[in-house]
Amino acid sequence: MELEWTCALLFCSLLFLATCLLLLLIKKPSDKGTQNRPPGPPGWPVIGNMLDLGSIPHQTLYRLHFEYGPILWLKLGSVSTMVVQSAKAATELFKNHDADFCDRKCPDSLTAHNFNLGALSLSQCGVYWRLLRRLYSMELHVNKRINETAHIRRKCIDNMLRFIEEDAAAARARGESGEVNLAHYLFVMAFNLIGNVVLSKDLLDSQSKEGHEFYDAMNKVFEWAGKPNVADYFPFLKWLDPVGIKRNMVRDMGRTMKIIARLVAERAEEKKLAREKEKNFLDVLLEYQGDKKGGPDTISEQNVKIIVSEIFFGGSETTSSTIEWGMAELLCKPDLMRKAKEELNSIVGPSRKVEESDIGDLPYLRAVVKETLRLHPPFPLLLPRNALQNTNYMGYSVPKNTQIFVNAWAIGRDPDAWEDPLSFKPERFLGSQIDYKGQNYELIPFGAGRRICVGILLAERVIHLALASLIHCFDWELGNSTTPETMDMNERMGIAVRKLVPLLVQPKKRIV
Template sequence: MYMLYRIFLILINIRIYVYLWESRNPENREMDISAPALFLLVCFLLSCFFVFATAKSRSSSGGSVVLPPGPPPLPIIGNILHFGKNPHRSIAELSKTYGPVMSLKLGTLNTVVVSSPEAAKEVLQTHDHVLSARTSPNSARAIGYHDVSVVWMPPSALWRQLRKISASQLFSPQRLEATKTVRMKKVKELMSFLYESCERGEAVDIARASFVTSLNIVSNALFSADFARYDSKESHDYHDLVVRVTKSAGKPDIANFFPFLGFLDLQGSRKEFKVCTDRLLKVFQGLIDDRFRERLNRTEPRDGSRTDLLDSLLDLNQDDESELNMNVIKSLLLDLFGAGTDTKSSTVEWAMAELLRNPTKMTKVQTEIGRVIGENVVFDDSDIQKLPYLQAVVKETLRLHPPVPFLIPRKAQSDARIFEFFVPKNAQVLVNVWTIGRDSSVWENPTQFEPERFLGSEIDVKGKDFELIPFGAGRRICPGMPMAFKTVPMMLVSLLHSFDWKLQNGAVPEELDMEEAFGVTLHKAQPLYAVPVMKRVGPTSSAEI
């Protein structure tokens, strides 16, 4: 009778879960998951799992451990319904009740969420060696991407090699200086596009324009080639592909909570991820094939000063002892391609949205830019160091709108402790940097956009100040941070130097939609369109640039 009662409860809870999941997230429903056959299959699998898990937990109980507090879980589904459409917000609300170290039961997945600078330091520094593995999403596991991606793979010899290659070949001070001319050229092209839009009186999609600039900076570093042009369909396709990849990898998926259901792909995340990544990998394969042919036909020694990342990777691929096979190389290119474009364009879009909503702040940063750069069209990295208010705008944007709100989920490689709380082996650990950035005990007026808070402040984003860690910290800190701080301010200067901005169709700044679209990257739900208006400084047409 006990067994029948448990199975009956499972059936009821699964049907309730399906109904509530669809009503909360109708856009996630990619197939009819209430079809009778599929419903019975899911119920049967979960029934078997529940019986097994219950028996196992009974036999292994008795330890004296203190788990972090958290909301009471429902049978089977646990706290999945607490996740909501925007988990960073719903979990922030829960942390007000249960504290800065909180546990959630998400299906079969034990999850610990930290939401304070002190707790984040425990995860990212004190216990970094134990909590440096990753919890990979079902969408990435579908194509084995989690085994070869520098983002998702656990620390290993291959992971360290890929990090070292990225740091030395792309993000070192020497390489950033060597690629300075390319960055300046791409920013100049962005300004030309803005002048043309201004002359036509057309609104600019800020995220797409910033994405094209970031994309061409990254593609030149990787392949010595431009990938896109402004207002081209191909550029829009690349942007859509990258956004779809981050959304499919980041959205709540039932298979992330019940991994044994992954093969069913109930929400289409696997299919979406595979379709998008296959298209990008096909482009990379074509470039690799072209480079092989070029190397075979080369009659003169290669100019070492012009070597891009692809050349370096192909050189390493020829080493018999190297683990860099073609699958690993393409995965690294995919990691760098996505992370190096989407997060930058999203940050620029959020910064412009906040400045449009705060005209006095925009005037202040434009005045600083005008004072330092004057009417010059040409500006470079060295000018950014002379613009403290612009740098404060970037920091404040990252505080309010961190590109990756939970960072990349970590996994405990063994049992650990965060303060007095027990973290079991294989538990997922989330660092809610979105909540930390809006913590009233850390920040004054935490929801207000106030760049002035960083003027004269020693707080930085380099992983040492845990109240502001948009790039993470510890051994898995984002390696692309140095390039981001070369690129994002330069793009903002190009947008603000010669133009004033107004919203299209007479919209007023106070009504600007600031809703977020959750994924691995936190995008604006509604793209920001704004019309550039010529200022009385700088050139008067695109031909003068």
Template sequence: MAALCDLVPWVCILLSFVIFYNLISSKTSKLPPGPVGLPVVGSLFQVGDMPNESLAKLSKRYGPLMSLRLGLTTTVVVSSAEMAEEVLQKHDQDFAGRTILDAVNVCGCPESSIIMNQNCPRWREIRRVCNNELFAPKKLEAMRGLREEKVGVLLKHIHTASVAGRPVNIGQCVFKMALNLMSSTVFSEDVVDLESESMGEFQGLVWGLIEAARKPNVADYFPMLRLVDPQGLRRRVQTLLKQTDAILDELMEKRSQSHGAATEGWKKEREDFLDVLLRLVETPNSGFTRQNVKPIIMDLFVAGTDTSSITVEWAMTELLRHPNKMAAAQSEIKRTVGVDCVVQESDIPRLPYLQAVVKETLRLHPPAPLLMPHRADVTKRLGGFTIPKHTQVVVNAWAIGRDASYWESPTSFLPERFIGSNIDFKGKNFQFIPFGAGRRKCVGMALGHRMVHLVLASLLQAFSWELPHGIEPEQVSVEAKFGITLHKAVPLTVFPSPLINGYVHGSDIL
């Protein structure tokens, strides 16, 4: 009898789970079709380490609008251009919410973040400020010289490595350069020494936040575990943010003091983005405070550095795997720009093959393969199915970019497919949405577009590139490592050799 009594709590737990599971199943019976999954874990094991690939395979069986349980989280996956258009354009307002990752749900970050905030007036105000003060065409044009200067420093660093016979880690170099570009845009100063092998404090903090956001978190699939943070990711992010807060507080205080000490006041034409934010902080009833502008700054660093460096690294990877494509891109640059003048942003529109290389890279290797998770803000009928309110909605941009329904030879690297084509990645052609579409598309897309093209063109003009001894082009790895962004599993390390003599953006280096 005692043994039976000991079993009673476990039987109650099991019955409770069965009842809970049945309730969930009845409420979600009108969801799109999808795998049934296992008790408790749902389809987590079917998704595996490369969700973009496994979800693409599952969608071939269950359709372009598919639902599955990931732990206790119901997720709807969009895997076709037609369904993406429904979610991101026709019903954009209804699906413009955000699923908040538990790791970043600290220090008020989501409420002040342009990436993680919900579709609300506060988010729209933050986006308006970023668009007007950073990403407007006039602002981008005004910062062109700064971008060209940072690329010049990057080329100098690579030239130094080539003279010493050292290989270059493309992704790492471009990441450091992008970090300095963003810091110069926001703070008017560099935060990284490209010649240093060690990771500086601020670079380490940014990279730590990127790494924490990339790791799968069990608390995102089992909400009751958020209280204990079993993997410690939220605690890790909180520690990193406290350290960045201290740095930003010091920068803000110095800047405020310099404003106060200026005899004629701070002139608006000399403003960097930190000045813009501090001006808003000092404006009565603006809603901006020193504390709630920090997440905006960190969004810019995390999103604006990683995606650009990833794209350049994947582009160089594909070009090294296809030497004829690299030769075509370099020939176009030599023919159009020459060897006595360095590439400038104004040259990019005259380099259609280079633009096609970037597009093809983004098609095969979108920086965010599943974009950022959307959330249904209302219960919505879609494709004959019901999407309940607060359901997570994921758009598999990786799968859409490799769908044979839209692309001939979809897994082949063929930049030529974009020559003479009007297909672009600005959110109007839904078979090609590496930066998303609608109101939640990447706010920094225009800056990323300029930066990636300029860096790639400069690398191809200034250097020839050789693989390490014994590695053939077809052996260059294209294995990816999944996260919010899609990194190369094996970093691209190659040997540069100078192709041109002269100067880079005004500085004698070659």
């Protein structure tokens, strides 16, 4: 990724060298209109601070916090950008300026097939956005609906446990160590869970060729969405697509849309034949695609496909990466893993699996999840916001169309909000009322305000049950000659931030 980024920047620098020289000759930059901006590092001509971001932007921005303070000003190409990096600054934003900064700054890659116009996370606040929020809240993420889908989570997690056990046993039978790549099983579990909730089917099994095609296409979409794109920083270059990300996204997102279109058609045919099946979220979308075409409560055929794909984007990699990070942190600290096991043994016992009804009685497990989300928010910069109007924010002048990054990764490490912020200490949450649902601005892995993630309740159920099941059903040893002290905890960028080196572990079954 760093090589691609460097090549893209070189291309841009050469392309605008003449412009740069001309601007420098015309006049010296004036301080007028910028003297009340937040502080930030000086930028290069034309490219501004693009080189300051590095390959892991949220980490680079966090380090700049110590030199320039909790509110940072950058010029990324031609895009003015403000970065919020402390709990105090986040509180001011979400309490007093949520409406001012509620617009979205959409990456060029996600405008492929008009994805940004149909997706809840990227569309502008308006009639369509409110319709989708209402649908998600009433039909997918309301407590009643989530309770009704408990059997789906149980099935998908049980399948994951079975796949892990069978593959490890098969490896040992071949004379190998029985090591498995935990990230793979977690992603398949999360992908199939979304498939069942939205489409009423497992998409990844030995019988589903279509499911594997969808999986492969989605992985490519994740890849292109996570790559840095010169066109995002020089909007007038969008027509040229200088590094080809938009072209690749058009191709691979088109593949996902075609597969979703077939799945939608299958479900519509089943409804016509009146086959009795449990109602899923696609059925709800199809009802809104029906007789009211052209009205304010209508969802177009294209937007149905976009909504389905968005749910997979938002619910599969983010959920699976959080569970992987939680397991990695516990395996780095055997004493904490032992505490989690002891709590599970005390509450659940040695002869049965964990159930969702047990989670309320497992305070240490819940603290582990909170601490994991504090240090490893799935979207470390959340989704970029955009200033709707000129705004006075904490004494600084923020112009209209400024891009706003909220660095949740840095806020989780804010020394003014957290004691010993770089250490993984679940105990800090025992007896604490701090939660991640948007009211405590020192812990905002899902965002806050009107743009908060609508999938918190479902993610919460999946993460707790899956992590508890892995801890309780197996004893784990690190693979590949890794020790807790030598485990690689570096990150890689994608749709969500994942471990650079996937977690390789050896499971030993404990619970039948």
